[in-house]
Structure formats: structure tokens, C-alpha cells
Amino acid sequence: MLANKTAHIVYVVDDDFAVCDSLSVLIQASGYSVKSFLSAKEFLDNYDNKLPGCLILDVRMPPMSGLELQDNLLAKKIEIPIIFISGHSRVLDSSKAFRSGAIEFLEKPFDNDILLIRIEEAIKSDLENRAKNSEHELIKQRMESLTLREKDVLIFIVKGFSNKEIAKMLDISCRTIEIHRSRVMKKMQVQHLSQLAIMIKEQLM
Amino acid sequence: MLQNTFQELSHSFDNYIHYYNSSPIAYLTLNEQGVIKQANPSATHLLTGSNEVLLDEKLETFIHSSDQDDYHFFIKDLLDNKNDSIVTVKLVNQGIEYRQPECSGFRLIDCSRSLCKHQNPLLYIVLRGVVNRNIKNGVEFYLTIQNVSESLRNQEIITCLNQKLEEKVFQQNAKLVQNNLDLTKKITELTQSKKQLAEREAKLNAIFDASMEGIVTFDQSGLIVSTNMAVATYFGYSQQELINCPFNILIASLQSNKPFQILINQLITKDPTVLINQIYEVNGIRKDSSTLPLEVSIVEYSIDGALYFTGILRDISLRKQQELKEKAQLTKLAHVARLCLIDEMGSGIAHEINQPLTAIANYSQACLRLMYVEKPDFAQLSDILLKIHQQSLSLGQIIHRIKNLVSYQATLRTHTNINTLIQEVISLCMIDFNRNNIYICLDLLEDMPDIMIDNVQIEQVLLHLIRNSIDALKNSKNQRQLLIQSCIRNLNQVEVSVQDNGSGVHESEKNTILNTFFTTKVMGMGVSLSICKSIVESHQGSLDFISKTNEGTTFYFLLPIETLSNVSQ
Numbered sequence: 001m002l003a004n005k006t007a008h009i010v011y012v013v014d015d016d017f018a019v020c021d022s023l024s025v026l027i028q029a030s031g032y033s034v035k036s037f038l039s040a041k042e043f044l045d046n047y048d049n050k051l052p053g054c055l056i057l058d059v060r061m062p063p064m065s066g067l068e069l070q071d072n073l074l075a076k077k078i079e080i081p082i083i084f085i086s087g088h089s090r091v092l093d094s095s096k097a098f099r100s101g102a103i104e105f106l107e108k109p110f111d112n113d114i115l116l117i118r119i120e121e122a123i124k125s126d127l128e129n130r131a132k133n134s135e136h137e138l139i140k141q142r143m144e145s146l147t148l149r150e151k152d153v154l155i156f157i158v159k160g161f162s163n164k165e166i167a168k169m170l171d172i173s174c175r176t177i178e179i180h181r182s183r184v185m186k187k188m189q190v191q192h193l194s195q196l197a198i199m200i201k202e203q204l205m
Numbered sequence: 206m207l208q209n210t211f212q213e214l215s216h217s218f219d220n221y222i223h224y225y226n227s228s229p230i231a232y233l234t235l236n237e238q239g240v241i242k243q244a245n246p247s248a249t250h251l252l253t254g255s256n257e258v259l260l261d262e263k264l265e266t267f268i269h270s271s272d273q274d275d276y277h278f279f280i281k282d283l284l285d286n287k288n289d290s291i292v293t294v295k296l297v298n299q300g301i302e303y304r305q306p307e308c309s310g311f312r313l314i315d316c317s318r319s320l321c322k323h324q325n326p327l328l329y330i331v332l333r334g335v336v337n338r339n340i341k342n343g344v345e346f347y348l349t350i351q352n353v354s355e356s357l358r359n360q361e362i363i364t365c366l367n368q369k370l371e372e373k374v375f376q377q378n379a380k381l382v383q384n385n386l387d388l389t390k391k392i393t394e395l396t397q398s399k400k401q402l403a404e405r406e407a408k409l410n411a412i413f414d415a416s417m418e419g420i421v422t423f424d425q426s427g428l429i430v431s432t433n434m435a436v437a438t439y440f441g442y443s444q445q446e447l448i449n450c451p452f453n454i455l456i457a458s459l460q461s462n463k464p465f466q467i468l469i470n471q472l473i474t475k476d477p478t479v480l481i482n483q484i485y486e487v488n489g490i491r492k493d494s495s496t497l498p499l500e501v502s503i504v505e506y507s508i509d510g511a512l513y514f515t516g517i518l519r520d521i522s523l524r525k526q527q528e529l530k531e532k533a534q535l536t537k538l539a540h541v542a543r544l545c546l547i548d549e550m551g552s553g554i555a556h557e558i559n560q561p562l563t564a565i566a567n568y569s570q571a572c573l574r575l576m577y578v579e580k581p582d583f584a585q586l587s588d589i590l591l592k593i594h595q596q597s598l599s600l601g602q603i604i605h606r607i608k609n610l611v612s613y614q615a616t617l618r619t620h621t622n623i624n625t626l627i628q629e630v631i632s633l634c635m636i637d638f639n640r641n642n643i644y645i646c647l648d649l650l651e652d653m654p655d656i657m658i659d660n661v662q663i664e665q666v667l668l669h670l671i672r673n674s675i676d677a678l679k680n681s682k683n684q685r686q687l688l689i690q691s692c693i694r695n696l697n698q699v700e701v702s703v704q705d706n707g708s709g710v711h712e713s714e715k716n717t718i719l720n721t722f723f724t725t726k727v728m729g730m731g732v733s734l735s736i737c738k739s740i741v742e743s744h745q746g747s748l749d750f751i752s753k754t755n756e757g758t759t760f761y762f763l764l765p766i767e768t769l770s771n772v773s774q
Binding site: 015061085108110112 | 559
């Protein structure tokens, strides 16, 4: 279970007032903060990227459909997890939604427990994403503190070359490599070579 | 004595001379050679035209060349002692125009005969004579000359007139003969036409009796004068029974059919404004007092100033049955079309139902959660429960409407406000408007009078028209608009129009779009429209459209306001 649910915001976007309102009531009753909108545009105007959360989105809405909103968010690199709800499932719609990274595609009327479970999952995934994103940010900063030579050394280390081999390739003394290596380990704040390898691998992915 | 005798003789000679000279008869004395020796004044005048002396001239010189032979034969006859011989000769025209003073009152027009005095101015004379042989130097001829020109001419005139008369008589006669012929011919014709008339009458009588339609004639007091066999068969009376019965006994309670009652009253009271030749639908009544539906038309005619009316009655029970059948057929077909419509609208309707269902599920789940906290907020709970209530009601309405559309029901007409109907239909289509981004505009007349319609069918017409417009708008790049209007036309009709700003009906489809023969297999747009037309027409209304390319199409239908009594039959 998530702690401190109210800190997470569940956005509900559906052009049908009754659906929108009932979802808000339900989700609020489950302890989340809810922001509901009757159109995609309203959502875009009011969305705040800083707080973790998820989006419950109706597929068919005039004038901007849920799928269009999803594309719009992707284009803006806003990575909020989306749970689609739809009055009638169409394979085409759902497969497109999933390809673009939707968490779930629920057909109305749906089992609220599943919805709540999915909301929890979505928020968790958002939190993880955000954490990962912040870790990436950290590693990026550390890497930027390396000198050019240190970066070269780092790349060879991660690729598994020995100090001797690196010294030979870069045409510098083995001693100098050792100094660079200890500096890299220090700046990247890792104790073991394996930790460094994982860190760099994730960063490059 | 001698003296006396001589005196007498001289006296008689004087007398003779006197007579000779003053006689109106012309006398001539000729010698043997035909030379004139003596002529009295009459003769001189006759021959020369004047008093000139004509002695010692030959008589033959005065005679026309064509008559010379006759003259010489005459002289010869005289010499042969044929004293009684006479001759008629013409005189030579000696430059003296001989003119009759005037034709005695006649003028023979167009006379072609040679002797007519207008053509022929010659003188005709008759010569008579004797021979005296007691003269020493030969013989002498004593001739009398008579002018016969006049008499000849008169004769001629008479002949001429006779001829003319004859001609005229002949002509008259010919005319009479012709007239006679004509008359005979006419008589033949008359006989023939009389025969034809008789034939025709026989034929007409046969038709009259063999006619499927009842023909009944009644007089001004409404009493039946004659009927044909069909009337007797229709009503179960014998033809004899009906004569002199009031016409009304054949028509079931005239009160039930106002217009016809008025007609009969007007007929009998000789109202000049009476609408004759119109066809009336009435119920006939048989002898056994059962009824039959009839179509009646009445014609009027007068014989010798007395007015008669002939009613032609047609048994229309078969047609009525057919109409009922067709109505049932239409009802069935409309139902099938509705099912197809529901099928087409399926996803929209599912959405329509899912929305409130989803809301209800969410609300109730929320309630459950809110109930199990330490201090349940009852105000909030009741709020939510109220919302659940509202949602379930609206769901109920949707289901009801759809159920109506799907259900098969016989035509049932009720007083309906068309605006209410329009709004219900729109609520069913709202999802389609939203999905297709169509801006819907309503312009409904307030205080619309109720009309007597089959709600389900008219709702179906509206649905078809609206969906048709949605289809037309789907490909439109403009701001898609749909305008639905209701108003009153011609004081007694309700008009509903559905107007879109789509591309318009294609020119080639304009004529067929409302008249596509409908089948239940393919429910295309045209088919549904032709069903709409049939439905509206079965309500005594009309449906049509106006379309302009790239400007849009307006479908409109008119329904009568006052059809309450007629429709229920």
C-alpha cells in the first residue's frame, strides 16, 4: 500500500459529467487527491508535472480524443501513466493505447477494485519513474564533473579493459591510469567496478 | 252608160291607185326579168328604207345572197302557175340599220340564238305573188311583201323563252330528284341510327345490369327511380323493392358522414354550391342491416325540368382490406428499419447506457468506502445516493426509448407534442453529435399544438433524418452544423425540418432518394428515407427536401394538426 495517498494526484478526464463526477467521488473516497476535467484541453491547461500521479482518460471525447491527448503528452515528453476507460472497447483503440504506453484499458462499466488497483500500480510506476529519472539526473551530474581524460578512462573501464591495456591504448603510463581510475570511482561515488558498470549501462539505455 | 261605166272605172281606178299607194301592204310588179316595174310606197320603204324610187332595179339585188336560190325557185314556181307558193327571204342589209324600236318588254339575257334581234338586224319578208300572162310583151309578176321580221322574232323570243323555261324546269326537276334522293338517304340513315340506338340501349342496359358498380338514380325528393342489378346484389334488396324507397335507406346513418350528409341535403334543396362529381366514402347498409364500405359519386341531370341524380356506388371493402394490409406492411417494414437503425446506432446506444451504469457503479463503490470509515459523512453519502438515483432514472429513460424503438407494435396514435419528441430523439443522438463534432442548433416553436401521431414511427423518421444528416456532415470540412426547427405552416400543419450544412444531395440521386423501392435486405440511406416518406404519408403528411450542392440539405416533413377523427378510423 502506498503511504500518503493524498500527496498523489489522480487526474480524471471524461466529457460525461456523471462518469467524471462519480470517478472523482470514488477515487477521493479511496484517499487520493483528484482533479477532474471535462475535456482534454482543460487537462492540458491545468496539468502540473511536479506532483506524482496518474491519468484516467476517456477514449472518445470531442474535440480531442483520449488517444490524441496521449500522443500530445508523448510529444511533450510528459510521462504520466494513463489508464484508459472506454464506453466500448475497440481492439484498434486499445492496441494503439498500449503501444503508446498505457497502463490499462478498461471498458465501461468496470470493476472499481481493478481500477483502484491499477491506479495504485500507476502511481507506483510514476514514483519509480520519477525516482529513476532523478537518479539518472544525479549520474549525469557526476559524469559531467569528469575531465575528458577521465571520461575516456571510464569508458574503457566499463568495457572491462585492464589498466595496462588502457595505458597502452591511450599511450600513457599505467600509473597515470591508476590515478584517473581512482578519481573516476570517487567522482562517481562507487566502491566497486560492478556498481559503476551497472550505473553507466542504465544511463546509456 | 259607157260614160257611166267609164266614170265608174276611172273612179275605181282612182280608188285602186289610192289603195295601192296608201296600203300598208307592200306591192310590187316585176317584169319577166324580175325587174321592178312598179312598187307602192310601202314596198319602197320596206326594200330601201326610204322613199327612193326603186323602179328598174332587179328585186334579187335586195335579197340576201343566202336566200337567192329560194327566191329564184319561187319565181319559177310562179311561172309554173303555182300561185299559192310563198317564200320567206332575208333582205340585204343596205347599210340601213334596221332596228326594232325596242324588244317589247323582253330582253333575253344570254340568248345565243341567231335570230335574236339583238344579234341579227336583218329584215325577213314573205313573198307571195301571181303571174299575169296577158301582157303583150311577156309576163308580169304581182308580188305582195309581208314583213315578218317581227313575228319571226317574237316566235324566236317565245322559243327562246320556252327553251329557258324548259331549262329551268329541267333544273328544278333535277333538284327535286336530288332532294328526293337525299330524303330517301336520310330516311335510311334514320332507320339505321334508330337501329343503332336500339342496339346501344340494349348494350347500355346490359352494361347497366352487368356493372360491378351499383348505379342508382333518385329524384329530387330523394326517392329511388331505378337501380341496376349490382345495387340489388350489394344491398340484398330486389330491384323492385328499391323503387320509390328513399335513397337514404342504402346509406348507414348519414350522421356518421357529415360531408356526404351535407351533399344529400344540398342536392335535395337544390343548393347551387353543391359539390357534385366528388367521391365520398360512406358506409352502406344492407337489408340485413350489416354495413359495407362504399365509394359514392353523384352526377346530376335534368329531364323536362325535373332534376335527377345518379349515384354510382362502389364496394371498396377489398380495397379497405388492402389498405389495412399495406398499413400493417408498413408497420412491419418500419419496425425492421428501426431494428436496423438500432443496429447502426448500436455502439452509440451502448455508450449511452454505459455512461450512467459506470457512474452508478462508481458512486456506489464510493459509498461503500465512505460508509466504513470511523465517522461516516452522511451528508456526503446522501448526496452520492441521490446522484445514483438520478443516474438510474436517466438510464431507465434511455432503456424505455430504445425499447419503444425495438418493440413491434401496431400503429397507435396519441396526442403528442412534436417538440418533446424532437428533444428525446436528440438526446439519443447526442453521442453521435459529440463524436462527429457536430454543433446542434434547435429552433422550436413554443406553444406547439399537439398532433395525433404514432410516436414511435415519427421518432423513427426524425432519427433517420438526423442520422442521414450526420452521415452527410461526416465528410464536411466546415464547422458542422445541424439545425432542427419546428413551426406551423398553412395554419393547419406542423412542419419539422432537419437542416445540415454538408455537401448536399448528389444531383443524380435527387429524383430517387425518396422513392427507392424498399427491401428489408439492404437498409441503405435511400431505403430508410423512402420508409420515412411512407410513414409520414400514412399520417396524411408529406416529406420532401431541398438541397444545394456544398451548402447543405434540408429535409422537412409536414403533419396535419386536424386529423384526429379521420385517423382513428
